[in-house]
Amino acid sequence: MIVYGKRIAEYVLFKHSDKIKSVYLAKEIDKKHFDALAKLNVPLMRVDSKKAQSLAKGGNHQGYLLEIDPLTPLGFSALKSMDFVLVLCGISDVGNLGSLFRSAYVLGVCGIVICGLKDFKQEGVMRTSAGAMLDMPFALITNVFDVINELKFANFGLYGTDLKGENLTQVEHKKIALFLGNEATGLPTKVLKRMDKIFTIPQKRAFDSLNVGTAGAILMDRISNGRA
Helix, strand or coil: CEEECHHHHHHHHHHCHHHEEEEEECCCCCHHHHHHHHCCCCCEEECCHHHHHHHCCCCCCCCEEEEECCCCCCCHHHHHCCCEEEEEECCCCHHHHHHHHHHHHHCCCCEEEEECCCCCCHHHHHHHCCCHHHHCCEEEECCHHHHHHHHHHCCCEEEEEEEEEEECCCCCCCCEEEEEEECCCECCHHHHCCCCEEEECCCCCCCCCCCHHHHHHHHHHHHHHCCC
16 A cells, blocks of 8 residues: 655654555655665655656655555454453544544554444555554454454453443443444444443533544543543
């Protein structure tokens, strides 16, 4: 897959250079970056603007385009050994997914489970996560109820989110799974009924709701850093 843009290219170059298969440059770039790329012993090619725009699918590449292998999702066995898992149910917007990957990495989540997506667009999420996706293990599981059953069997506390939930004051389990629903409808009722607790974020002013990326970051921070 192709990742592009100066910031993400720099992140990949200096933290995951082993993943780079090819380099495409559409303009003169920072000498430090060029020297580091030239030492990788991978194909390094100059491309014109038309080719670069095609590779970036019209995105703002800033002259930097890297080809890397697609990331390999985890299986259930790896997830069950973790202490803090984020479960995303039907969240499809790449901006929200990228934001949640980035927040999860920074706030100490061990792994992410993505449910209910037929087409998970790694390239888009990689870009919107600013590269954090490279360091955030994830699994792709179609059926959320398989996830619920497996995590429950592995002694996870299951924590859902809903506008009618309670304020998060404490987390009673050592192994935690935080479930977030999609942008339009939230978590399905059948999923909420399987949760150990359902949380909400109290609002100081009346408004529809928080963006799922923002709400997820707040709850992850409260769980990780005891800010309930």
